[in-house]
Amino acid sequence: MKKQYHLLLLALLCLLNQLATAQLPPVNFSTNKVACDATPWKLVVFDDFNGNALNTTKWFPFNTNNWDDHDNWCGARLGYPGNYTIHRDENVIVNNGTLKLTVEQKTNTWQCASCNPTMCPEPGWGDVPRTENFTSGYISSKLRFNNGKVETRVKMPNHKNSWGTIWFWLGTNTNEIDIAEAWGGNYGAIGELQRPRNTWSTHAWATDSVYLHYGVVDEQITDRFPNQNWWQWLWGNKKYLRQEEWHDYTMEWDTAVIKFYFDNELNRTIWKYYKTEMVPSWNGTNWVWYAVKNPSGCLITPGDWKITEGFPYIKNSHCKLIFSLGQTSRDKIKSTDGHVGQMEVDYVKVYQRHPENDGHISICSNFSPVIVGPNTICSGTGYSLSFPAPGGTWSLSNTGLTFGGGTGGASVLLDRNPYSTFPTTTLTYTYTPAEGCPPVKITKVINTGIIYPNVGVVRTWTPFWQRFSLFGDPAITGATYLWKVWYGNTGPTNYYEGTGPFITTPQIGNGLFLASYYLRWELKVVTSCGSAVVTGLRSNLPFVTPMLANPDTYMMKDSSVIFLEAKFDTQTEIDKYKQTVTSLIGNEFVEDLNDTLSINTMIERIKLQALEPYLYFGDREEEIMTISKNLNVDIDVCKVYPNPTSKSLSVTLSKAFDPTILTKYVISNLTGKNMLEGTYKGEIEVSILSPGVYIIELRQGELREYMKFVKE
Structure with a gap:
C-alpha cells in the first residue's frame, strides 16, 4: 500500500546524483577578500515583445554555434538531448504584447545544408536528415554574457511531455545556469506519478583536461521553486504551484554568488566558496551530527575554502540567454496534427554591473528607490518610497492584503484581508524612470499576519x-x-x-x-x-x-x-x-x-x-495483492524479476496487455531521466546501469504500468 512517488523527488534526488567526490581543489586566501560587488545593476537588454515579429537585432530563432549567425551547423535546429522537436521560425510568434513559443504536432525533417560532419557532436546530429513528430519555438540572445541579472515574466507550459526552459548556456566556453526549467504533468488526480515540476539549477562543466583531472564532468545543484512539496500537492491546487500561470523569474549571477528569486521573493542563494562544518540535531534519544556548507559570505576570511560542486566556475564563457520549448517524448499526443501547447513570455530584462567588460552598453542606469514600511502587517499600515519616483502605480500580488485607498502617489495604505490564507503578499510600485527607459518594478514582500497554519x-x-x-x-x-x-x-x-x-x-x-x-x-x-x-x-x-x-x-x-x-x-x-x-x-x-x-x-x-x-496508502496495488492472497482472490498486475538484479530483468505482463502487440519499455532514474528504452522481447539488459533504484514503465498504446526495481 505504499504510494511510491518515484518521479516526484526531482528537487531532492537530483542532488544525490551530483554529490560525488568530483571537486575542484580548494582555494587559499592569505588576506581578507571582498567577494560581492555592490555596483548597481545597469540594464543592457530589454524586450517587451510589443511588435508583430521577433526582434532579430536581439534574438536568433535557432541555436547558434559560438559566434556564428546562421543555422548551417549540426545542432542549429535540433532539440537538445531529451527534446524530440525540430526548431522552426513559424513556432516563434509575437503578438498582443507577448512572445509565444509553440509546440505543434507536425512531422518535420531537418539537416544542415552543408556543414562538416566531423564537427557534429555525434553521428546523426544534423549531418544526416532527422525526422521528429513535433516542431517547437526557440530563441537565443545575440549578446553574450559572463555574468548578469535576468528578470522575466513567463507562463510555463504544462501540456503532456512539455519541457520549457530559460537558461544561460555556453558560448566560447561552458557555463550553464537554468533560471527556470518546467516539465508538464497532471493536476487532475492526487498522487499522479508525474506531477508538474518547476526547478532551477546551476552546472559546473569540465571543458578541458585541467578540470577533468579532478573528475569534474557535470556537477550540478538543483531545487524546486516554492510550493511544490508533496504535502502541498496533496492539499490540492490552492497550495501547489501553478506553473502555467504568470510568474516572475529573476536570477542574479555574480562572481562568488548566485541568487534565484520567484515572484520577487528570494528562493535560494548559492555561494561559490564554503567550509564544511558539523551541526547537531536531537532525535529525541541522542544527538545526530550532520555536515553542512558554511559559506564565505561577502567577506572571505584567510584560509582554505572549498569550491561548491555545481557552481559555474569558468570566468569567460560568453553565455547566450535562451528561451526554449520542447517535448520529452516522441509519442504523438493528438490524433491529427495540430497545436499542442505553448510557453508565453511577457518581457525580458538583462542587467550587468559592469556591461563594458563584456562590450555592452547600458540602456538606462537604475538608481531606484526602495519601499519603506514594516515587514509584517497586523492592521492598517502605510508604505512609501525612500525618495520620489513620480508617475507610478501600486499593485498587490494576491488577496492577502487590500488597499485602503488609491493606488497612485508616493505612498499607499494597506490592511489585512481576514479571509485570506496567503502568508505573504508582494507590494509592487511600477514606474518609468526616464524617457526611453522601460518600466521598473520595485517590490517588497510583506507578511500578511496569518496565524492559523x-x-x-x-x-x-x-x-x-x-x-x-x-x-x-x-x-x-x-x-x-x-x-x-x-x-x-x-x-x-x-x-x-x-x-x-x-x-x-x-x-x-x-x-x-x-x-x-x-x-x-x-x-x-x-x-x-x-x-x-x-x-x-x-x-x-x-x-x-x-x-x-x-x-x-x-x-x-x-x-x-x-x-x-x-x-x-x-x-x-x-x-x-x-x-x-x-x-x-x-x-x-x-x-x-x-x-x-x-x-x-x-x-x-x-x-x-x-x-x-x-x-x-490503503488502496495501492501492491498491498491489494497482499490482502487478496490472504483472501484467495487473483489480482493481476505486472511483475519484474529478479529484483534486485545485477545483469538482466524479466517482466511478467498482466492480463491488461495484449500478447499479440509489441510492448515498449522506458527505464528512468529517480530524477525522471530516461536511461534505457526499447521493445520488450523477454529480457532487458540492465548491466550498464549504475547501482540504484529505477522505474520501469511498460507501454502498449495508451496503457501504462510502472514498477520499481533495484540495480545492484
Missing part, C-alpha cells in the same frame, strides 16, 4: 517501531511554533514537546508488529499579530490506513489537516532514507551556525521531504 502529520513505521512527524504549513516567517504531542501504541503513553514548524517525535516500539497507534497534538503559533492554538486527534483500528482514492481518510473536511503514513519494509530502505537525508543536508548552506532553530527547521523539513518515496 494547516497541520500535516506523517506516521512513519516499520514492523518494529513507529514515530510521528508533524508540521505547520505555511511556515510563517517570524512565527514561534510550540508543539505538545501525546502519542503511543494503544494510548497517550508518551509525551513530547518541540519547537519550529517541523518536528519529529522519538520513535517507540516493543519489537512486535505495530498496527495501532494513538496521537493527539496541540500547536500554539505566536506572531507579532497575536497567537492561535490548533489541536487534533488521530488513532486507528488495526490495519486501517489512509486511502488514496478517498481524501476523507487523510484530510479533514475543511482541508486544515492531512494525515499520511510512511512505511519502511526493510533495513535497506531505512539505510537509504538516512543516506538521502544526510546527503541533502550536506548540500545546504548554513550562514549562521549559531541559529539552532533555523538549522533544526531545515533538518526536519528535509527529513519530511525525503519520506516521499515511502508514503503509504
Whole structure:
C-alpha cells in the first residue's frame, strides 16, 4: 500500500546524483577578500515583445554555434538531448504584447545544408536528415554574457511531455545556469506519478583536461521553486504551484554568488566558496551530527575554502540567454496534427554591473528607490518610497492584503484581508524612470499576519517501531511554533514537546508488529499579530490506513489537516532514507551556525521531504495483492524479476496487455531521466546501469504500468 512517488523527488534526488567526490581543489586566501560587488545593476537588454515579429537585432530563432549567425551547423535546429522537436521560425510568434513559443504536432525533417560532419557532436546530429513528430519555438540572445541579472515574466507550459526552459548556456566556453526549467504533468488526480515540476539549477562543466583531472564532468545543484512539496500537492491546487500561470523569474549571477528569486521573493542563494562544518540535531534519544556548507559570505576570511560542486566556475564563457520549448517524448499526443501547447513570455530584462567588460552598453542606469514600511502587517499600515519616483502605480500580488485607498502617489495604505490564507503578499510600485527607459518594478514582500497554519502529520513505521512527524504549513516567517504531542501504541503513553514548524517525535516500539497507534497534538503559533492554538486527534483500528482514492481518510473536511503514513519494509530502505537525508543536508548552506532553530527547521523539513518515496496508502496495488492472497482472490498486475538484479530483468505482463502487440519499455532514474528504452522481447539488459533504484514503465498504446526495481 505504499504510494511510491518515484518521479516526484526531482528537487531532492537530483542532488544525490551530483554529490560525488568530483571537486575542484580548494582555494587559499592569505588576506581578507571582498567577494560581492555592490555596483548597481545597469540594464543592457530589454524586450517587451510589443511588435508583430521577433526582434532579430536581439534574438536568433535557432541555436547558434559560438559566434556564428546562421543555422548551417549540426545542432542549429535540433532539440537538445531529451527534446524530440525540430526548431522552426513559424513556432516563434509575437503578438498582443507577448512572445509565444509553440509546440505543434507536425512531422518535420531537418539537416544542415552543408556543414562538416566531423564537427557534429555525434553521428546523426544534423549531418544526416532527422525526422521528429513535433516542431517547437526557440530563441537565443545575440549578446553574450559572463555574468548578469535576468528578470522575466513567463507562463510555463504544462501540456503532456512539455519541457520549457530559460537558461544561460555556453558560448566560447561552458557555463550553464537554468533560471527556470518546467516539465508538464497532471493536476487532475492526487498522487499522479508525474506531477508538474518547476526547478532551477546551476552546472559546473569540465571543458578541458585541467578540470577533468579532478573528475569534474557535470556537477550540478538543483531545487524546486516554492510550493511544490508533496504535502502541498496533496492539499490540492490552492497550495501547489501553478506553473502555467504568470510568474516572475529573476536570477542574479555574480562572481562568488548566485541568487534565484520567484515572484520577487528570494528562493535560494548559492555561494561559490564554503567550509564544511558539523551541526547537531536531537532525535529525541541522542544527538545526530550532520555536515553542512558554511559559506564565505561577502567577506572571505584567510584560509582554505572549498569550491561548491555545481557552481559555474569558468570566468569567460560568453553565455547566450535562451528561451526554449520542447517535448520529452516522441509519442504523438493528438490524433491529427495540430497545436499542442505553448510557453508565453511577457518581457525580458538583462542587467550587468559592469556591461563594458563584456562590450555592452547600458540602456538606462537604475538608481531606484526602495519601499519603506514594516515587514509584517497586523492592521492598517502605510508604505512609501525612500525618495520620489513620480508617475507610478501600486499593485498587490494576491488577496492577502487590500488597499485602503488609491493606488497612485508616493505612498499607499494597506490592511489585512481576514479571509485570506496567503502568508505573504508582494507590494509592487511600477514606474518609468526616464524617457526611453522601460518600466521598473520595485517590490517588497510583506507578511500578511496569518496565524492559523494547516497541520500535516506523517506516521512513519516499520514492523518494529513507529514515530510521528508533524508540521505547520505555511511556515510563517517570524512565527514561534510550540508543539505538545501525546502519542503511543494503544494510548497517550508518551509525551513530547518541540519547537519550529517541523518536528519529529522519538520513535517507540516493543519489537512486535505495530498496527495501532494513538496521537493527539496541540500547536500554539505566536506572531507579532497575536497567537492561535490548533489541536487534533488521530488513532486507528488495526490495519486501517489512509486511502488514496478517498481524501476523507487523510484530510479533514475543511482541508486544515492531512494525515499520511510512511512505511519502511526493510533495513535497506531505512539505510537509504538516512543516506538521502544526510546527503541533502550536506548540500545546504548554513550562514549562521549559531541559529539552532533555523538549522533544526531545515533538518526536519528535509527529513519530511525525503519520506516521499515511502508514503503509504490503503488502496495501492501492491498491498491489494497482499490482502487478496490472504483472501484467495487473483489480482493481476505486472511483475519484474529478479529484483534486485545485477545483469538482466524479466517482466511478467498482466492480463491488461495484449500478447499479440509489441510492448515498449522506458527505464528512468529517480530524477525522471530516461536511461534505457526499447521493445520488450523477454529480457532487458540492465548491466550498464549504475547501482540504484529505477522505474520501469511498460507501454502498449495508451496503457501504462510502472514498477520499481533495484540495480545492484
